[in-house]
Each structure stands twice: as structure tokens, then as C-alpha cells.
Amino acid sequence: MPNPAAMTDGKQISVAATAIALRGVRLFLTAGKAAADRPVAAPSQPATRNKRKQKQVVAGGKPPQKVFDMLLKTSKFNKPELEALYTMYRRLVTSAQAAAPASAIGHPPKIDGIDQSTFRDVMHNTFDLVTEEAILERMWMTWERGAAGGEGSLRFESWVRGLSVLLRGNVEERRLYCFKVYDLNNDGYITRDEMFSLLRNALLKQPGDEDPDEGVRDLVELVLRKLDVDKDGRVSIDDYRQAVDQEPLLLEAFGQCLPSKRHAIAFLKTLVNKT
Template sequence: MNSVRHRQQAQQQDADLLLRIGKQIHFSENEGKALVNQFKYLTKDNKVARQDKLDRSQFREVLQSTFKMTDDIIMDRLMRAFDTDADSCVNLSEWILGLSVFLRGTLEETIVFCFNVYDLNGDGFISKEEMFHLLKNSLVKQPTEEDPDEGIRELVDISIKKMDGDRDGRLSLQDFASAVREDSLLLEAFGQCLPAPEIKDRFLATLSTKL
């Protein structure tokens, strides 16, 4: 009897959550319910202390296996982007709100999202050092290159010239947004932090499939 009551209470809490965040997300009611079910499935074997949360390793596993992400730095930054309460875990609300931008965000939402991923130290700017670090980690080095870092430094310089609107040697959110609005390909200039279209479509198709 207690288990039935507990299950009913949990279902009501999930319904209340979807109602509360419904206007903030780009999912239908049925898609929201499917995301709840997927989250419950991903966390079903968790111990009580983390019963309703994805920890870092679980979240990275989702990024790798489902969204084919491979860059360690980007995956850690995505974890921070989803984990808005900074408790080193992703709860159900953060999961749905994060996926809303990750999968169906507007241009303005994804601009802010990607900028925050690239702003490694969270100071509100993407510095040359951060660009270098991101590009060095994501680009494949050619074995014939004597100094592979030189090519990355050149890319950083090109990026600054193209995107740094106020010419202060770093990118503010305004710089980044203006550049992306002119050329949408610059949205992921410093590494992949959104899923490829075919992978995104494949995941969205699962929202119509019950677990």
C-alpha cells in the first residue's frame, strides 16, 4: 500500500514539475512525459542518495552514447550548463530544461548556451587562452606538423579578427552573438556543444516511444 502511495506521489510531483516549467520548454506535454520516463530509466539503479539525479559519470555516458560527444572539456562544460544549481548532478528539472535548449533552442538561446560552454572560467568572456585550449583539445593533429600549436594559434587570431567587435582581444557575449547572427556556422566555432542534426532527430523520435 505504501509503495502504491509513494508511486502516486512521485507521479503527481512529476506532473506538477511539467506544469511549472511547461511554458519554458520547447516540448509538448507528451514529449515532456517521455523525458520524465527516460530520466527515471536512467536513474532507476541509483542509490537513495542520488536516486533522482544523474551524476557526472552518468551524464557523460548519455552525452557519449546518445549524442556522440567525445570532447572531455566540452562534456564537462555541458554538465555545468545543465547543472544550474551547481550540486554536481543533473536533476529532472535541469534535465528537461537543459535538453530544451540543447535540442530545440532558439538561436538566441543557443548563442547564450554555447557561449557559456566556451567561457571556461565563467568570467563573462572567451579569452584567447580559452579559445586555444578548446581548439587544441578538439582538432586532430597531423603527424607531419612540426608545430601543431602554431596552426591553432593562427585559428585563434583569425577568430579574434572575425568575431571581436570591440577589438579588446577577447569575446564578450555581445561579440559572440553579433558574429553568430552574421554567420550561424560560428555558433560552434570552438568545439561541438550541440548534437548533430541526425542524432538530435533520432533522439527526438524516441520521445514518441514508450520505454
């Protein structure tokens, strides 16, 4: 891998800052390989937030026919896969209900879809997205919810549409998804401040570093030179699209938000096995 210091056009970077920059570049260049080397967890066994015994779930059935027909047209899953995803969805929702604390009057909580904690568990344990909490938070925010999507939780339709992009999205869909995750304030641009926030969360302080933020700022400038195609000091979706076309490894430059090919294939195989 080329030395990132060579990209600074003669600007001197401290030894500590260079070390942080190198570590950051390796972070996004090797994220896919590291994930591919880890074992794949069974998606039907989401992690729970306590050790309370889970009640037996009777999974199966089909979503409402109208929803089912719509997803056959708008997602990249076939009928048997959608049925398997619905079984999994019901299991995840019921597990979340069983794991959540009861109300003051002892009633189980009402959960109308996949909650954020369950979503985080699946991303970690099924897709092995060992990424920063800020990235997981942004992933959760970008999946469709709201009044039509579950009022804070993921309904089945939103779950399937999100997985469709995550697992079978084309190049453009994956680019748009990653860009939305990195665009922290949803204004259509990835700014220096947003890059700094994302990379600062991802990098660890080196022993002896007096000002690790200096290294992060240098890394921001290095990455900005790659992504800011029109040189206006911020990255638009068009900038991002062109930069990723030239260097596909820049797709997840600010943190892993897509599963490795290995984990995507393993998950899809489980859908086939359930049919």
C-alpha cells in the same frame, strides 16, 4: 572553403601551422555533417561504465504535479513528452545506481539525479556528441545544478530545461548556451587563452611538427578576427552574437556542443513513440 591563410593579411605561416589551422577550420565547419551521417542510438539504452548486469527497472509514472505544471510553462515539451522524459529520467538514474560501486558496508550508492558519467554517456551515445572531454565537462558545468538542481547531479527539472535548449532552443538560446560552454572561467568573455585551450585540445599533432602550439596560436588569431567584432582582443556575447548572425557555422567554432538536426529529430520521435 576559402583558404584560411588568406585571412592573415600577409603574415607568413609555416606549412605545419597552416595544416593545423586548416584542420581546425574543417573541424567546426563539418562537425554537423559528420554527426548527421552517424547512426542514432536509442536514448533508452545508456552506456554503462562496467558490464555488471543491470537490475530490472520499472519505469513510468509522473513527476510531482507542481514540477510538471512548471515545466509545461517553462520548457518546450508538451505533456506526453514530459511523461516520456520522466520515464527516461528514472531509467537513467536507476541505471547509474546499479552501475556505481557499492559502499564499504555493501549498500548501493545514493544518487539523487543524473550523474556526470551518465550525462556523458547520453551525450555520446544518444546525441552522438563525439567531442572533446573539455567540451563535455563544460556542458556538464553549464546545466543547472547546485542546491536546487541536485547537489552535483541533474534533477528532473534541470534535465528537462537543458534538453529544451539542446533540442528546441531558438537561435538566441543556442548562442547563449554555446557561449557559456566556451567561456571557461565564466567571466562573460572568451579570451585568447580560452580559445587556445579549447582548440589545442581539439587538434592533433601533425607528424613532424616541432611546435604544434604555434599553429594553434595562428588559428586562434584567425578565429578571433571573425568573432571579435569590436576589436578589443576578446569575444563578448555581443561579439559572438553578431559574428554568428553573419556566419552561422561559427556557432560551434571551438567544439561541438549541440546535436545535429538529425539526432535531435530522432530523439524527439522516440518521445512520441513512448506515449
